Amino acid sequence: MISAWVTSVRYALIEQARNRFALGLLLIFVPVWDWLFGILIPPGPVAFNLQSSHAFLQVDGRDLTVLTSGFNAITLIVAFMIFAAARRDGAFDRRLVLAGLPRPVAVAAKAAAIVVVAALVSLYAALVLEAFWRPVAFGAVWLGYLLDALTYGALGLLLGVLVSSELAGFFLIIMVSLIDTTLQAPIENPLANKDFLAGFPSYGPMQVAVSGGFGHGVPGGGIVLALLWFVGFLVAGLVIFWWRTRAWNARGRRRVRASTPSVAAGNAGAG
Amino acid sequence: MSPPLSPLPSPPPPLLSAEGIAKAYGHVRRRQVLRGVTFTVAPGALVGIVGENGAGKSTLLKILAGALRPDEGRVELDGTLGYCPQDVILNDTLTVAQHLDYFAAAYRAPNLTRADALVDRLAYGQYRQAPVATLSGGTQQKLNLTIALMHDPQVLLLDEPYQGFDWETYLRFWDLAADLRTRGRAVLVISHLVFDQARFDTLYQLRDGRLEAAASPTTPDTPATPAVPAGAESSPSAREVRS
Known part of the structure; x- marks a missing residue:
């Protein structure tokens, strides 16, 4: 089981590494995005509602915007990467499971690939940010980026196994990311400090990154909120993946209608 | 008596x-x-x-x-069962060798001996390290078939x-099918x-x-089954077998 899982994760990551468009997007889009916001937004004080202390944090608007622009970039890229792979691999994953790859292994490999991709993309985005602004706590910024990347990776998986049209999936990712990350940024949205925004996926990650990045510690509540979104999307995506890779007679466990005898099916999978 | x-x-x-x-x-x-x-x-x-x-x-x-x-x-x-679907179901980004390794893990096959033999027999060994996206439709189909047979079901x-x-590979396929039959599959x-x-x-x-x-x-007077046309296997029009 373990070696099959390692094999599955390895090939999932090799597949991601061969997604040259996504990698190109990552290498260019993240620094360009940070740079653009850095030159467009003038320095100046802006208030950010910190959930942990229920106080408004006075920070530099340019720094805050450069930090929050990273969320915009990584949510789009990670969701695209995972969504594209999930859609492309639907029939292939099914064939692997029919061939005997245990579904728990396939499911665990999907989850692990999301974690690795999210970790690497968020690390890269946090490192790129260093070129435009030096946060007080690099680790907190990376953690905030990681939490959002995990959430959007899981969303990418959910859409990849759920929506029938590639275009529909891409549009959904763009719309969700745009609404979510833009509404959280005080410079782009004067209502960004409203309480109702706590119900959005990027709220927790942004609280973690902004609070830590400006030297006010890492709020545990933000981490919990972010993980709830991640786990919610992940479980929904994996349940649909599990259902879609089912085999009706695998290993003789399935039965067909009460009116017909049980299926005494084979002891090994199909190719 | x-x-x-x-x-x-x-x-x-x-x-x-x-x-x-x-x-x-x-x-x-x-x-x-x-x-x-x-x-x-x-x-x-x-x-x-x-x-x-x-x-x-x-x-x-x-x-x-x-x-x-x-x-x-x-x-x-x-x-055990081997299934070769009508549609080629492969991963475009992985190579031939990576497909064989991946499916060996799925089948829990102890080694790739039979998979390698099938690759050689279907004559596409030179593409082992090539990503599937770069292969011709015929070579992709060879891999599609190899995956179904590689665990000797x-x-x-x-x-x-x-x-x-192509015609040569088509004939090799039927040699392979005859072997499988001889071996009780x-x-x-x-x-x-x-x-x-x-x-x-x-x-x-x-x-x-x-x-x-x-x-x-094999019984010639059977109207339900069309007889094999004489010379069909050498007909130039039949050299490419497509659906």
Whole structure:
């Protein structure tokens, strides 16, 4: 089981590494995005509602915007990467499971690939940010980026196994990311400090990154909120993946209608 | 006094049995594709299924392979199964060698000896390190077929397994099928080519959702099964085998 899982994760990551468009997007889009916001937004004080202390944090608007622009970039890229792979691999994953790859292994490999991709993309985005602004706590910024990347990776998986049209999936990712990350940024949205925004996926990650990045510690509540979104999307995506890779007679466990005898099916999978 | 008659040896039990398989598509306007398909495939048998487009051949094979649930009926399978789907189901970003390694893990195959032998036999070893996206349709189909055979299964379900093959590879496929039969494997092939039909031990025709025994093509006076046209295998027009 373990070696099959390692094999599955390895090939999932090799597949991601061969997604040259996504990698190109990552290498260019993240620094360009940070740079653009850095030159467009003038320095100046802006208030950010910190959930942990229920106080408004006075920070530099340019720094805050450069930090929050990273969320915009990584949510789009990670969701695209995972969504594209999930859609492309639907029939292939099914064939692997029919061939005997245990579904728990396939499911665990999907989850692990999301974690690795999210970790690497968020690390890269946090490192790129260093070129435009030096946060007080690099680790907190990376953690905030990681939490959002995990959430959007899981969303990418959910859409990849759920929506029938590639275009529909891409549009959904763009719309969700745009609404979510833009509404959280005080410079782009004067209502960004409203309480109702706590119900959005990027709220927790942004609280973690902004609070830590400006030297006010890492709020545990933000981490919990972010993980709830991640786990919610992940479980929904994996349940649909599990259902879609089912085999009706695998290993003789399935039965067909009460009116017909049980299926005494084979002891090994199909190719 | 004549010696006592020894009882005839009983035929070996089938490796694959299908009984009463029924399947319909659609909710509002239901289209009944299969209406109670029953048949068996014994060890060492090479069975063909023919039928018009849309007759339900691929649906039947998907059900036998476990990829599709029938509305009614049962399938019994005694042994390991290899399934070559009609559509090439591969991962464009992985190489040939990576596919073989991945499926060896899925099959829990101890080594790649047989997979490597199949690659050599189907003559595409030079593409081992090539990503699937860069391969021709015929070479992709060779890999599609290799994946179905690489764990040396007892039962083989092959849905038009030679699509896109050139003539030489097409003939190699039938050599391979003959070997499998000799080694006691149960082989079920969906075919639409008239000149294939002489190659099967048993030939079924799927018509109106039911499987009818088509007369054996080895007996010449059988109108239900078109005879092999003389010289078909050397006909230039038949050198590319496509669906």
